[in-house]
Amino acid sequence: MPFLNRVEAGRRLARALTEWRGEDPVILALPRGGVPVAAEIAAAFAAPLDLVLVRKLGVPRQPELAMGAVVDGAEPITVRNEDVIAGAQIAPADFEAVRARELVEIERRRRFYLGSRPPVRVEGRCAIVVDDGIATGATVRAALRAIRRRAPARLVLATPVAPRDVVADLSDEADAVVCLETPEPFWAVGAAYLDFDQVEDEAVIATLARFPPDEGSARSSAPQP
Known part of the structure; x- marks a missing residue:
C-alpha cells in the first residue's frame, strides 16, 4: 500500500520505532527528502532533530546513477560503488572532480540550512538516521559511517x-534497520508514494526551526567528523 506522503510515512515509522523511544534518541535526517519524514519521528519522541549532509556522486552525463557518495565532516567520508565505476569506465580524475563539486554543495547547504545552529550531540545516544527511501544505498551507507564515528x-x-537486498546489505552498517516496505520488484522510491513532490530548501529550514537546538549539543557551529 503506497504512502500518502512523507508526513504519513514518518508517522508510520515513528510507530515502528517505539522500542527506541526511551533510549535518549536523536533523529538525523538526510536532506532534503528525509527531513519531513524525520520530523514526524522527532515530534513523536520529543527528540532533537539534526541533519546528515551527504551527497550522491552521480556518473558524469548520467547523474542519477550513483557511483558513490560523500558525507560532511572534518574528514569527509567517501563511499565508492566500484561496480558502477568500472562499468561506466570512470577515470580517477573524473571521480574526484564530482566529489569536489559535491563537497562544495554540502558546504553551501550546511551554511544555508544550519547557519550557527550547533550540531546535536550524538555520542552515547541512540542515533536514528532517516531518509524518505533508499535505492542503491550508497548515500545512506556514507551517512551511517559518518555517524558511527561520532560514537552513538x-x-x-x-x-x-x-x-x-539493499536492506540486507545495510544491516552491516547499523545496529538495526527498520524499513516498512520492501517491494519486489523495486522500481523507484517515488513509486511508493502518492505525493512525492520535491522538498524545497525553504521547507528544510522551516522544519528545523520547529525544533530548538538540543541542550546537549556541542557549543560550536563547526561540523563534527
Whole structure:
C-alpha cells in the first residue's frame, strides 16, 4: 500500500520505532527528502532533530546513477560503488572532480540550512538516521559511517521503503534497520508514494526551526567528523 506522503510515512515509522523511544534518541535526517519524514519521528519522541549532509556522486552525463557518495565532516567520508565505476569506465580524475563539486554543495547547504545552529550531540545516544527511501544505498551507507564515528550508543537506520537486498546489505552498517516496505520488484522510491513532490530548501529550514537546538549539543557551529 503506497504512502500518502512523507508526513504519513514518518508517522508510520515513528510507530515502528517505539522500542527506541526511551533510549535518549536523536533523529538525523538526510536532506532534503528525509527531513519531513524525520520530523514526524522527532515530534513523536520529543527528540532533537539534526541533519546528515551527504551527497550522491552521480556518473558524469548520467547523474542519477550513483557511483558513490560523500558525507560532511572534518574528514569527509567517501563511499565508492566500484561496480558502477568500472562499468561506466570512470577515470580517477573524473571521480574526484564530482566529489569536489559535491563537497562544495554540502558546504553551501550546511551554511544555508544550519547557519550557527550547533550540531546535536550524538555520542552515547541512540542515533536514528532517516531518509524518505533508499535505492542503491550508497548515500545512506556514507551517512551511517559518518555517524558511527561520532560514537552513538546505538545506530538505527529508518526508512519507509527500500529494496530487500539493499536492506540486507545495510544491516552491516547499523545496529538495526527498520524499513516498512520492501517491494519486489523495486522500481523507484517515488513509486511508493502518492505525493512525492520535491522538498524545497525553504521547507528544510522551516522544519528545523520547529525544533530548538538540543541542550546537549556541542557549543560550536563547526561540523563534527
